[in-house]
Amino acid sequence: MRAPDQPIREGVTSPAALAVSAHDISLTFQTADGEVEALSNIDLDIAEGDFVSFIGPSGCGKTTLLRVIADLERPTAGTILINGVTSEQARVQRHYGYIFQAPALYPWRTIERNVMLPLEIMGFDAAERRRRVEQYLKLVNLSGFERKYPWQLSGGMQQRASIARALSFEPALLLMDEPFGALDEIVRDHLNEQLLRLWNQTCKTVVFVTHSIPEAVFLSTKIVVMSPRPGRIIDVISCNFPRDRTLEIRETPEFLKIAQRVRSGLRSGHSYDE
Amino acid sequence: MTRSTFSAARPAEIRWHPTFVRIAPVVVIVLVLIAVWYVAAVLMNLNLVRGAFERDDTPYTTGQLIAGTMRAERPLLPAPHQIVQTFAEDVFGWPVTSPRSLVYHGWVTLSATFVGFLLGATFGIVLAVLIVHVRTLQKSLLPWIICSQMVPILAVAPIVIVVLGAIGLRGLLPKAIISAYLCFFPVVIGVVKGLTSPDPIQGDLMRTWSATPAQIFWKLRWPSAVPFLFASLKVSITISLIGAIVAELPTGAQAGIGARLLAGSYYGQTIQIWAALVAASVLAVGLIGVVSLIERWVAQLMGARS
Numbered sequence: 001m002r003a004p005d006q007p008i009r010e011g012v013t014s015p016a017a018l019a020v021s022a023h024d025i026s027l028t029f030q031t032a033d034g035e036v037e038a039l040s041n042i043d044l045d046i047a048e049g050d051f052v053s054f055i056g057p058s059g060c061g062k063t064t065l066l067r068v069i070a071d072l073e074r075p076t077a078g079t080i081l082i083n084g085v086t087s088e089q090a091r092v093q094r095h096y097g098y099i100f101q102a103p104a105l106y107p108w109r110t111i112e113r114n115v116m117l118p119l120e121i122m123g124f125d126a127a128e129r130r131r132r133v134e135q136y137l138k139l140v141n142l143s144g145f146e147r148k149y150p151w152q153l154s155g156g157m158q159q160r161a162s163i164a165r166a167l168s169f170e171p172a173l174l175l176m177d178e179p180f181g182a183l184d185e186i187v188r189d190h191l192n193e194q195l196l197r198l199w200n201q202t203c204k205t206v207v208f209v210t211h212s213i214p215e216a217v218f219l220s221t222k223i224v225v226m227s228p229r230p231g232r233i234i235d236v237i238s239c240n241f242p243r244d245r246t247l248e249i250r251e252t253p254e255f256l257k258i259a260q261r262v263r264s265g266l267r268s269g270h271s272y273d274e
Numbered sequence: 275m276t277r278s279t280f281s282a283a284r285p286a287e288i289r290w291h292p293t294f295v296r297i298a299p300v301v302v303i304v305l306v307l308i309a310v311w312y313v314a315a316v317l318m319n320l321n322l323v324r325g326a327f328e329r330d331d332t333p334y335t336t337g338q339l340i341a342g343t344m345r346a347e348r349p350l351l352p353a354p355h356q357i358v359q360t361f362a363e364d365v366f367g368w369p370v371t372s373p374r375s376l377v378y379h380g381w382v383t384l385s386a387t388f389v390g391f392l393l394g395a396t397f398g399i400v401l402a403v404l405i406v407h408v409r410t411l412q413k414s415l416l417p418w419i420i421c422s423q424m425v426p427i428l429a430v431a432p433i434v435i436v437v438l439g440a441i442g443l444r445g446l447l448p449k450a451i452i453s454a455y456l457c458f459f460p461v462v463i464g465v466v467k468g469l470t471s472p473d474p475i476q477g478d479l480m481r482t483w484s485a486t487p488a489q490i491f492w493k494l495r496w497p498s499a500v501p502f503l504f505a506s507l508k509v510s511i512t513i514s515l516i517g518a519i520v521a522e523l524p525t526g527a528q529a530g531i532g533a534r535l536l537a538g539s540y541y542g543q544t545i546q547i548w549a550a551l552v553a554a555s556v557l558a559v560g561l562i563g564v565v566s567l568i569e570r571w572v573a574q575l576m577g578a579r580s
Contacts, residue, residue, distance in 0.1 A: 072478055091484055098482040100475045108497045108576035117493065118483045149577035169483075 018081070019173050019205040020046040020069055025078035027064060038064045039075065040230035046222070048172070051199055051206045053216040054224045055262060056269070061231020062209045063177055069207060070098050070175050083172065094122060096173040097166030101181050103158035105150040105165075112137065112146035115165045122169055136164040139198065156187040163195075167202075174206045181210070189247060192218060200243045213266075214250060217259050225262055227269025235265040308354055315353040319343035322350060352545045361549040373529065376553050382530040384557060386446050386518040390453025391511050397454060398461025398510070399503070405462070406469040406495070407487075423459050427452065427517070432524040449530075453517030457510040464506030468499025500576065504569040511561045519554060531557075 025042040028035050039061045046052050054062035067073040068080060071091040082090035090096065105114045112133050119129045137143055140160040150158055159179055166174060180188045196219060199206055210216050216223050217239060225235040239258050241249055249255050290298075323342035327334040334342075344353050352360075361376070368375035401419065405412050431452050438448040472494050480490045522532025531550050538547035 070482055072481060091482060094484060096482070098479065100478070102473075102475060104473065104475045104479055106476070106494070106497070108500075108578075110577065121480075121483050121485045121489050121493070151577075151579055 017048045018045050019048045019050070019083060020044065020207065021081045022069070023079045025065075025068060025075045025080060027068060027073060027075045037230035039068070040232045042078070042233055044224065044233065046205060046207060048205050049203055050222055051208065051220050052222045052224060053208045053210055053220040054226055055210055055213065055216045056226030056266065057228055058211065060226040060228040062226050064231060065226075066175050066177050066207060066209050070096060094169060095171055096175050097169065097171040099162055099166050099174065099176045099179045101178040103150070103155070103162040105158055105161060107150055110147050110149055111142065111153065111161050114150065114161060115168050118165060118169050132168050136167045137161075139167065140164045140194070156183050156191060159183065159191065160194075172204060174204050176206065176208045178209050178211070180215070188215070193247060195219065196245065213259050213262050216262065217255055218245070218247070218250060223258070223262055225265035225269065227266070234269045235261070237261055237265070311354050315349065315351045316340055316343045318351040319346050319349045322346060348542045349544055352548050356545050357548045357552060360545045361552050364549055365553075376534070376549065379529055379531050379534050379550070380553050380557060383515070383518050383522065383532065386449035386521065386530070387453060387511075387515045387557075387561070389446060389450035390518055391457055391514040393450060394454035394457035394514055395461050395507060395510060398458035398506075399465055401458070401462045402465035402469060405466050419459065419462055422455070427456060427520055428524070431521050435521065435524065449518050449521040452521035453514040456517035457514035460506040460509040460513065461503070464502045465499050468502025469495045471502065472498045497576065500572060504565065504572070508562055508565050508569075511565055512558045515554065515558050515561060
């Protein structure tokens with residue numbers, strides 16, 4: 001593990017550099033009916049440029065783990081480093097963009113002003129803001145919709161706008177919490193392909209929460225299988241399809257083999273539960 | 275012919291003009307109310323008129339009796355046309371600077387309403403912002419705010435006016451303060467609700483961008499509160515008009531709709547009282563209309579679905 005005092009972006013080009021390094025993370029929520037152990041002894045390294053999926057049944061702590069990486073929750077034990085700094089420093093220094101299941105666009109702002117919002121907050125000048133909004137709306141195929149309000153767009157388009165918003169300030173790390181969970185299968189396949197293309201073009205690190213096995217296998221370089229009560233990692237599966245893969249790989253034997261391994265991992269984590 | 279729904283050759287239906295369809299129910303209700311009012315006016319003023327005839331020992335018919343109830347000088351319940359007539363005379367019959375003009379009195383009350391509304395709304399917004407941002411205030415301030423509204427304003431108004439008069443404040447300002455005292459409450463409640471209305475994930479987003487508290491306020495909380503603010507302002511502006519009128523009652527004010535009401539009741543001028551009440555409701559409708567117009571304009575700027 002790197003020491004926290006090392007320069008933040010050191011070794012961006014080196015494939016071995018760690019975007020996320022979690023060591024022995026545990027998190028216990030105090031609720032009205034007593035303690036809930038949401039995460040238990042999580043050890044996880046995510047290399048820069050990786051596309052990592054967290055998969056597991058609901059309540060397995062996959063979203064909580066993502067929120068811990070984002071410093072939206074504090075672990076009760078363990079250490080976590082993002083690009084070599086603490087998660088709080090990483091949040092304050094805006095190392096990551098976070099995409100929620102809901103687009104969470106501000107209804108009183110047009111699409112372009114929604115994408116501009118983080119840039120306003122981070123103090124980019126007006127010309128740079130306009131340039132980036134144009135660039136990233138184009139990247140997610142939303143050119144021409146700048147002046148529309150969110151309610152005038154479909155769910156899939158809204159989610160693309162929220163991705164453009166997360167990309168606009170060019171974070172090296174994207175945290176995505178079931179971003180396509182509320183969308184139908186066709187839109188979802190389409191957005192998966194777009195996301196893959198985007199990841200391939202920008203060389204970002206992506207951490208992706210999902211409960212869909214095909215989605216996880218299709219997108220990821222690494223699949224983290226999790227299990228509930230307490231939330232823990234039960235398997236980490238590497239998955240090395242070419243970076244420019246297409247939806248057709250879902251029919252190949254390798255794909256099915258990995259999907260099978262994910263499924264059996266989920267089943268073993270679940271077996272004593274019912 | 276059968277009443278088949280899909281038959282193209284249905285008997286021609288009467289197609290009313292859409293404007294008529296929209297207005298007809300309102301007109302019908304108004305006509306019914308006016309009819310009920312006339313009946314009530316006859317019944318309530320009957321004894322009064324009969325008494326007058328009997329005092330003078332003049333013989334009278336039922337027709338004369340009923341006609342009398344329609345034009346009594348100090349009726350218990352004036353007939354609608356009497357009120358309309360007096361209202362029109364008081365509004366149009368005098369120069370607007372004359373103390374006999376309802377426009378003059380309306381303006382006096384309206385100016386106190388405006389100042390009171392501005393004071394009250396501003397005070398309410400400031401309180402709401404404090405309550406939302408300072409945790410201890412939420413517990414310590416809110417009970418007092420609620421208590422403040424339990425005090426009967428008619429009892430407090432004279433005290434406030436005497437106290438303020440003692441320190442040299444007379445005229446518009448004491449009335450505005452009483453009006454503000456009544457109207458800040460809905461604003462506090464509405465704006466607190468509005469400022470805390472954003473979805474938690476929108477707050478989380480702000481956190482992931484490490485936004486400052488000021489940025490969170492101006493870019494998230496305040497815009498979220500605007501629809502709630504306008505709902506409150508519409509309630510608040512009528513309350514502030516009532517506040518201004520109430521403030522004119524205990525002070526023996528020389529001018530204002532409250533003063534007109536008071537003078538009317540001193541001298542038994544029921545028609546004058548009713549005319550002043552009509553003036554008050556015309557003002558209230560106008561004020562709500564203005565707030566609604568501004569609301570619609572702001573909603574358009576904020577991209578609301580039209």
